[in-house]
Amino acid sequence: MGKQVWKSGNMLYPLPAVMVSCGRQEEKPNIITVAWTGTVCSSPAMVSISVRPERYSWAILEETGEFVINLTTKDLVRAADWCGVRSGRDTDKFSEMHLTAAAASAVACPLIAESPVNIECRVTQRIPLGSHDLFLARVLAVDVDEALLDEKGKLDLSKAGLVVYSHGEYYGLGKLLGSFGCSVRKRTGKKRKAGSRPGNR
Amino acid sequence: MGKQVWKSGNMLYPLPAVMVSCGRQEEKPNIITVAWTGTVCSSPAMVSISVRPERYSWAILEETGEFVINLTTKDLVRAADWCGVRSGRDTDKFSEMHLTAAAASAVACPLIAESPVNIECRVTQRIPLGSHDLFLARVLAVDVDEALLDEKGKLDLSKAGLVVYSHGEYYGLGKLLGSFGCSVRKRTGKKRKAGSRPGNR
Numbered sequence: 001m002g003k004q005v006w007k008s009g010n011m012l013y014p015l016p017a018v019m020v021s022c023g024r025q026e027e028k029p030n031i032i033t034v035a036w037t038g039t040v041c042s043s044p045a046m047v048s049i050s051v052r053p054e055r056y057s058w059a060i061l062e063e064t065g066e067f068v069i070n071l072t073t074k075d076l077v078r079a080a081d082w083c084g085v086r087s088g089r090d091t092d093k094f095s096e097m098h099l100t101a102a103a104a105s106a107v108a109c110p111l112i113a114e115s116p117v118n119i120e121c122r123v124t125q126r127i128p129l130g131s132h133d134l135f136l137a138r139v140l141a142v143d144v145d146e147a148l149l150d151e152k153g154k155l156d157l158s159k160a161g162l163v164v165y166s167h168g169e170y171y172g173l174g175k176l177l178g179s180f181g182c183s184v185r186k187r188t189g190k191k192r193k194a195g196s197r198p199g200n201r
Numbered sequence: 202m203g204k205q206v207w208k209s210g211n212m213l214y215p216l217p218a219v220m221v222s223c224g225r226q227e228e229k230p231n232i233i234t235v236a237w238t239g240t241v242c243s244s245p246a247m248v249s250i251s252v253r254p255e256r257y258s259w260a261i262l263e264e265t266g267e268f269v270i271n272l273t274t275k276d277l278v279r280a281a282d283w284c285g286v287r288s289g290r291d292t293d294k295f296s297e298m299h300l301t302a303a304a305a306s307a308v309a310c311p312l313i314a315e316s317p318v319n320i321e322c323r324v325t326q327r328i329p330l331g332s333h334d335l336f337l338a339r340v341l342a343v344d345v346d347e348a349l350l351d352e353k354g355k356l357d358l359s360k361a362g363l364v365v366y367s368h369g370e371y372y373g374l375g376k377l378l379g380s381f382g383c384s385v386r387k388r389t390g391k392k393r394k395a396g397s398r399p400g401n402r
Contacts, residue, residue, distance in 0.1 A: 006343040006344070008245070012238065016214065035240070036243070042331075045210050125328075142208075143205070165381075169380050170379045176370055182282055184287070
């Protein structure tokens with residue numbers, strides 16, 4: 001069989017589907033779920049999120065210039081989906097989803113305590129692209145659940161039960177297929193421990 | 202247990218790890234594997250890739266303004282890893298990895314025939330960020346393996362065996378946990394067919 005050529009479209013999958021927390025001082029904080037997100041630079045550590053200008057969170061991001069990326073786990077799939085479908089104009093998403101808004105260390109807006117990894121970010125640039133604005137941001141701090149650290153303090157992210165979003169579906173992670181650099185390492189018969197080489201590409 | 206606060210770093214996972222093909226006319230094409238990639242806009246469909254200026258592909262991307270994102274499957278993990286570790290300065294990656302450089306429809310550089318989904322892109326902007334330059338690009342065409350289409354021509358991307366990259370490890374996809382909008386749909390007891398709602402966020 002061959003290939004069909006489609007005109008255009010979004011077909012880059014699987015992607016993370018993260019819960020972005022944000023908020024103005026003295027107002028209820030909000031959560032917007034975003035799959036249009038990624039790492040854009042290793043040094044300095046930078047990420048991007050794309051948000052439609054008509055979304056409730058857009059003005060908060062634009063005004064405060066701060067947000068937290070909260071990684072989504074199996075236990076948080078329903079909340080992540082809900083926060084992607086509903087609007088913060090009508091609801092208090094933390095309260096409705098029984099999530100805890102905890103103080104972040106480097107930004108004024110809260111993080112989601114129930115997420116095992118929280119990435120605290122400050123916007124450096126907003127680029128209007130069409131349906132979405134691209135927010136580029138510096139990572140100021142990362143909060144990691146101590147339950148994911150081994151006895152030596154090394155992160156084992158595979159314990160977190162992270163999920164991905166692929167063409168309208170949420171999936172857990174499956175089989176470990178290899179680690180960064182596996183194609184050029186000699187086979188020793190030993191299985192590498194997860195997380196021992198983060199792969200700063 | 203609580204959380205540890207780390208100063209900064211790249212902790213947004215899982216991510217796609219795509220093979221980006223590129224090339225100048227009359228020269229051997231190249232492949233660079235990129236995990237710092239994402240969708241940045243729905244309409245027009247746009248993606249980003251981040252590439253270090255010292256990489257062999259950087260000058261090709263800068264000069265030609267074109268590339269193809271080739272999604273990575275289980276069968277392509279070794280090739281993807283190898284194309285991320287080796288440099289095209291020293292090797293012909295298509296030849297070494299026994300991959301087929303096939304003609305794309307909207308760009309002059311080739312796509313990887315063995316990848317089931319190829320996203321043909323034209324660069325609109327390059328933004329230097331530090332270690333990496335961020336290339337923003339329009340999606341001009343998407344090539345989809347007909348084996349992924351059902352009898353009605355609908356895409357079932359779950360058949361592709363796509364992989365993700367998470368903190369130095371490659372994983373297949375695991376259990377289906379839900380679909381976009383599942384948190385607000387009434388339960389019918391029926392399982393939704395994968396891919397029936399792409400979730401254009």
